[in-house]
Amino acid sequence: MRVWRAELSKLVSLPSVWVAVAVGLLIPSIIAGITASAARTAIARGREAAAGIDTGYQELAFGVIGVIILGVVAISSEYFTESEDSGGGRQITTTLTAVPSRLRLLLAKASAVAAASAALSVGAAIVTMTVVQSMLGEYAPALSGQDIPRLLGVVCYWALTALLSFGITVLVRHGILPLAVLIANTSVVSVTYLLTRLTPLANYLPDMAGIRMFIRDLQDSSADIAPLVGGLVMAAWTAALLAVAAFVFCRRDA
Amino acid sequence: MLTIQQLVKYRGSRRILSGITFQARPGRVTGFLGPNGAGKSSTLRILLGLDRASAGRALIHGKPYAELRRPLSTVGAVLDGSGAHRARTGRDHLRWIACAAGLPRSRVEEVLEIVGLADAASKRAGRYSLGMGRRLGLAAALLGDPELLILDEPVNGLDPEGIRWLRSLLRERAAAGGAVLLSSHLMGELAETVDDVVVINRGQIVADGTLAEVVGAHRTLEDAFFALTAAGGGVS
Numbered sequence: 001m002r003v004w005r006a007e008l009s010k011l012v013s014l015p016s017v018w019v020a021v022a023v024g025l026l027i028p029s030i031i032a033g034i035t036a037s038a039a040r041t042a043i044a045r046g047r048e049a050a051a052g053i054d055t056g057y058q059e060l061a062f063g064v065i066g067v068i069i070l071g072v073v074a075i076s077s078e079y080f081t082e083s084e085d086s087g088g089g090r091q092i093t094t095t096l097t098a099v100p101s102r103l104r105l106l107l108a109k110a111s112a113v114a115a116a117s118a119a120l121s122v123g124a125a126i127v128t129m130t131v132v133q134s135m136l137g138e139y140a141p142a143l144s145g146q147d148i149p150r151l152l153g154v155v156c157y158w159a160l161t162a163l164l165s166f167g168i169t170v171l172v173r174h175g176i177l178p179l180a181v182l183i184a185n186t187s188v189v190s191v192t193y194l195l196t197r198l199t200p201l202a203n204y205l206p207d208m209a210g211i212r213m214f215i216r217d218l219q220d221s222s223a224d225i226a227p228l229v230g231g232l233v234m235a236a237w238t239a240a241l242l243a244v245a246a247f248v249f250c251r252r253d254a
Numbered sequence: 255m256l257t258i259q260q261l262v263k264y265r266g267s268r269r270i271l272s273g274i275t276f277q278a279r280p281g282r283v284t285g286f287l288g289p290n291g292a293g294k295s296s297t298l299r300i301l302l303g304l305d306r307a308s309a310g311r312a313l314i315h316g317k318p319y320a321e322l323r324r325p326l327s328t329v330g331a332v333l334d335g336s337g338a339h340r341a342r343t344g345r346d347h348l349r350w351i352a353c354a355a356g357l358p359r360s361r362v363e364e365v366l367e368i369v370g371l372a373d374a375a376s377k378r379a380g381r382y383s384l385g386m387g388r389r390l391g392l393a394a395a396l397l398g399d400p401e402l403l404i405l406d407e408p409v410n411g412l413d414p415e416g417i418r419w420l421r422s423l424l425r426e427r428a429a430a431g432g433a434v435l436l437s438s439h440l441m442g443e444l445a446e447t448v449d450d451v452v453v454i455n456r457g458q459i460v461a462d463g464t465l466a467e468v469v470g471a472h473r474t475l476e477d478a479f480f481a482l483t484a485a486g487g488g489v490s
Contacts, residue, residue: 006354013346014339082335086380086387087411089335093304094347094394097331098354100303100320253305 003099007074007112016073017116024066024120024158028128032059036135043139051141053216056132060154061211063124064161067117068182071165074113076175092254102250106170110242113166114159121158125151149227153213156231160238164206167238170245196222210234255280256301256402256435261310263296269457270296273310276452276462278402278435283428285448285465286437289483293457294437295333298406302331314402326355330395331404336387337394340380344371344390347379351394365393370419384411392420403427405436409443421447441476451475455483 011017036055042048052058078092099105133140168178185191185207195202202208203223212218212230225233256278263271271293278284288294299305301312303319314322314329322328338347348362366372369389374382379390388411395403403424409417424434424447438444444451451468453461460482461468465475472478 002356003354006350009346009350009353010342013342013350015341077339077341080339082340082380082387085384086340086382087335087384089333089337089387089391091337091339093299093302093333094337094351095354096304097302097319097329098326098351100322100325251306254299 003104003108004112006098007109008116010077011070011074011112011116014073014077016077017070020066020069020073021120022066023069024063024124025127027065028056028059028063028124029131031062032056032128032131033135035059036132040136040139043136051132051136051139053141055136055141056129057150057154057214057216059128060121060125061157061215062186063128064158065183065186066120066124067158067162068165068186069179070117070120071113071162072169072175072179072182074109075166075169076173076178079173080175096254103246106246106249110163110166113162117162118155118159121155124158125154150214150216153227153231157210157213157234160210160234161207163238164241167241167245170249204233206234206237209237255315256284256404256433257311257313257316258297258301259311259313261297261300261312262308263293263300263305263457264308271300271307271457274454274457274459275310276459278433279450280401280433281428281431282449283424283434283436283447284450284452285444286435286452286454287441287444287479288437288439288454290439292454292483294439294454295406297454298331298333298404298435298437301404302329302333304333324355324398326351326357326398326400328398328400329402329404330392330398330400331406332388332391332395332408333406335384336379336382336390338379338387338390341378343376343378344382344393345375347390348393348397352397355398357397361397361399365396368396369393385413385416388412389416392423401432403432403434403436405434407438408436409438409440417443441474441479445475453479453482 039051043050078095079090082089129143165178165182169175172178192202192205192208196208200222203225209225209230212225213227258274258276261271261274274297286294296305300307319325345362348365349359352359352362366375369392371386371389371393374386379387382390408420412420428434448465451463451465452459453468469475469478472481
């Protein structure tokens, strides 16, 4: 618990974590504002019947960039090497002398990242859905009991994505590569989505499976996966990756 | 008491430590001398549980570092630089360490005062000078008020005043019955601080004894050091 609180206080005192929070809150809500206002115009002019079933959720799928940053910097900050002029130190040496049990440290760190990401996803969902409701006004789809499992799905998707980013960064010990690859896959070109064009098996990749926890209308999907199954598939990927990361982290030289 | 027994370390296929054995005794400051790349840092990293030995043991009060019940209250260590992330303030850095070690927050302000960083505590570590960074590292090492100190090249970057201050701090710790182990490739600073000297060269111990024993027939510690390390070998 002590170690967990220490890891949480590390996150809070790191400026790049606040960048992650800003990205996680702003990206989905701004994009939701733009798409909702376009949808409102289209509905008012009779070009569309109603707002799509995934209004707000699509944007939350995109806002996961915030927790990708969080998951990566939580660990890359440990391995950032100071310049020779400042003595060339790395924080990981301080961390491991304070908490010599590596498994305990990694568990505390991962759960701090998961907790922070879950909290951020709740904030992002509230802001984004509020923007959608206020922009669409009378045309807004009413939030109902059916949205509860979907919103829970958003929280799980964000926390699991943060842990996947975290696990990859533990393995590579550097922030730039995982950040670039994971953010590009979420925003610019979704390699995992393109793979589903080649083989239906790619639908079981972690992000493609996990997104089914809350997206209902996947365009030209090549496989039918239930929300719960999608979540379990993503959780299994995450658990496997974290197990590998923990094995490597506990064995290698710091 | 710090005990290094038959330590061997390979990096890839290169052997960087070949059977190192020595002790740092309570009540004494032990200087761990050697040229750059001789294996000083690797030995200290293994002692702190950061790196894994290929063979042999490195023990603190008879236990590997990872088995210490309260590591920061047993050993304080300063390795490269400040050991802090550059974007975090000095105070925030010490606070998370105190939290992880179960030490009170008030102790953070105390060590900031001890190392003379109280005025710079709200500055980000990345804006510290090399000397201030070293002081922050020392503040972290002193947080748990440990009996043992392990310092890697502690005088690097310190100004003359800082070196003088560090010297008296180390003497005080030893006088109080603690063991201090410090590595250095600078002879001048060390000769006035240490009681015992261990000289390492190319991964092997080439001399181990009291300061007087190691200096022996040589004029100064520096002369003895160059004589011991020049040939790439020597007698123990």
